[in-house]
Every structure is written in C-alpha cells, then in structure tokens.
Amino acid sequence: MTQSNLLRHVGAALIACAMQPMAAHAATPADLQAAYGALSGTAAAPDRGQQLFTTPHGREWSCASCHGSVPTQPGKHASTGKPIAALAPAFNPERFVDAAKTEKWFRRNCNDVIGRECSAAEKADVIAWLRTFK
Amino acid sequence: MTHRNAFPRKCWAVVVALVASHAALAGDDRRAPGVAPLPKYKQECTACHVAFPPGMLPADSWRRLLGNLPHHYGTDASLDTATANELAAWLAANAGTYKRVREAPPEDRITRSAWFIRKHDEVPSAVWKRPAVKSAANCAVCHTQADQGDFNEHTVRIPR
Numbered sequence: 001m002t003q004s005n006l007l008r009h010v011g012a013a014l015i016a017c018a019m020q021p022m023a024a025h026a027a028t029p030a031d032l033q034a035a036y037g038a039l040s041g042t043a044a045a046p047d048r049g050q051q052l053f054t055t056p057h058g059r060e061w062s063c064a065s066c067h068g069s070v071p072t073q074p075g076k077h078a079s080t081g082k083p084i085a086a087l088a089p090a091f092n093p094e095r096f097v098d099a100a101k102t103e104k105w106f107r108r109n110c111n112d113v114i115g116r117e118c119s120a121a122e123k124a125d126v127i128a129w130l131r132t133f134k
Numbered sequence: 135m136t137h138r139n140a141f142p143r144k145c146w147a148v149v150v151a152l153v154a155s156h157a158a159l160a161g162d163d164r165r166a167p168g169v170a171p172l173p174k175y176k177q178e179c180t181a182c183h184v185a186f187p188p189g190m191l192p193a194d195s196w197r198r199l200l201g202n203l204p205h206h207y208g209t210d211a212s213l214d215t216a217t218a219n220e221l222a223a224w225l226a227a228n229a230g231t232y233k234r235v236r237e238a239p240p241e242d243r244i245t246r247s248a249w250f251i252r253k254h255d256e257v258p259s260a261v262w263k264r265p266a267v268k269s270a271a272n273c274a275v276c277h278t279q280a281d282q283g284d285f286n287e288h289t290v291r292i293p294r
Contacts, residue, residue: 077182079207079208079268079269080271081272082180082182082184082272104212104213108210108211109210111210111212
C-alpha cells in the first residue's frame with residue numbers, strides 16, 4: 001500500500017467515523033467541513049475553494065461548467081443539459097447534509113474535473129467557499 | 135336503399151369508439167412499456183439525465199453500462215457496489231426484448247438505435263444543435279412527459 005493510498009483509506013475511515021453518530025441527512029455543511037478540515041489538519045480557506053471550483057485543471061471542465069460560477073443559482077449539466085439545483089447550502093437546504101452523498105459526488109466530480117480524487121483539504125476549502133454565500 | 139339501415143345506429147357508436155381507441159394506442163410508444171422505475175434507479179440516474187426506460191436497451195447493453203460506471207460516456211458515474219448490483223439486477227429483469235431493441239446499439243447508446251434514428255428522422259439536424267437541446271440524450275427538453283416515462287409524440291414541444 002502506497003502512502004497516499006494509506007492516507008486515503010485512513011481518511012475514508014475517519015470521515016465515516018466522524019459521521020457515524022449522525023444518521024443520513026442529519027449532518028450539516030459545517031459538520032462536513034469540520035470533518036474534512038480535521039482530516040487535512042489545515043484550516044479551510046474559502047478563496048482556495050473558489051479557485052479550485054471556478055478554474056479548469058488541465059481538462060475540459062471546471063466545477064463551474066455544470067454548477068455555474070455563481071453557485072447560488074441553478075446550473076446545467078455540461079453534457080446532458082439537465083438542470084442542476086443550486087449548490088450553495090444557504091440556497092438549497094439539501095446540499096451537504098448527507099456525508100455519503102457528499103463523498104460520492106466529490107469522488108465523481110473531482111475525477112471528471114481534475115482527473116483524481118480531491119484531498120480532504122480541497123473538499124473543506126470548497127465547502128467553506130460555498131458556505132460564504134448567504 | 136334498405137341495406138344502409140341494416141346496420142343498427144347504436145353499432146356505429148361502437149365503431150367510433152374502437153377507431154378512437156385504436157388511434158390513441160397507435161400514438162403510444164410501445165418500446166417504452168410503463169414499468170414503474172425502481173426508486174433507487176430514478177434517484178441515482180436522474181441526478182444527471184432523464185430516467186431512460188429500461189426497455190429502450192437490451193440486457194447486454196445494461197450489463198456493460200452498469201459494469202463500467204466510473205467511465206460513463208465521459209464522466210465518472212461510480213456507485214457503491216451494493217447500489218450498482220441492485221440497479222443491474224432490476225435493469226436485467228426489465229431490459230428490452232422487443233425485436234427492434236434486442237440488438238445492442240453502437241456504444242450501447244439509445245440514441246444510435248435504428249428505431250431511435252427512424253423515429254427522429256423528421257427532426258432537422260440543426261434542431262439537435264440548438265443550445266436548449268444540446269444533446270440527443272436530453273429527452274425531456276422536447277418530450278415534456280419524459281420524466282414520467284411518457285415519450286408519446288403528442289406531448290413533444292421542440293424549443294426554439
């Protein structure tokens with residue numbers, strides 16, 4: 001097992017552990033940010049989250065390609081055209097309230113946008129940025 | 135002429151009703167049988183696209199799609215194993231067996247099936263390129279009842 005694989009597995013276990021007392025849908029965006037922040041060992045930075053979200057990473061899409069660069073408004077799937085509800089939690093109470101769903105979408109979308117999974121620090125940064133919208 | 139009156143008037147009502155019901159049936163898309171979608175299928179798949187009726191692809195196509203979700207037409211649509219298995223079983227049980235659906239289309243794309251192309255042959259190519267349409271997979275933009283599994287041409291509204 002490589003070091004990064006080890007970190008990833010330990011990280012996943014920690015996230016699962018941190019979220020265990022909460023049933024699905026019982027987490028809050030602040031809880032999830034705190035859990036990712038604790039894993040990364042660094043304070044979340046909203047401006048880094050914005051940078052990650054709105055710029056492409058050597059591939060066709062950025063996060064904003066589907067979610068829009070103003071995440072308080074609905075976006076549109078870049079290939080299928082399907083509407084995507086707003087991502088900022090203050091504008092959509094269904095966002096970042098389920099740890100498993102949050103992990104699933106970070107995994108998929110970071111793979112699509114960056115070509116790898118996002119680190120815990122990156123996830124905390126993005127949630128921190130999305131939480132700045134009131 | 136008396137034989138015209140031999141056909142009782144009330145029987146005409148039956149004929150009219152039969153013709154009307156036949157016309158209604160002819161408008162139905164029989165490749166999209168009204169299988170109620172598995173709630174989890176709807177929940178997972180409609181995050182990105184309309185819940186394509188399982189009868190629109192053969193079992194072989196669904197098996198390949200569900201076996202390769204991390205590489206799903208250019209995006210990572212990966213699911214946990216338990217969910218993927220549940221969806222795969224339901225799709226296998228409800229896949230298309232109608233003769234025109236039995237053969238897997240190129241790339242397992244519904245939109246490349248011979249029946250799909252024929253059904254849409256009156257749609258000019260420029261329509262597919264309109265920003266509002268974007269993709270042939272964006273069924274619901276024209277088929278206004280697609281999210282209900284209804285692809286009847288009478289409910290089609292093509293955006294400008």
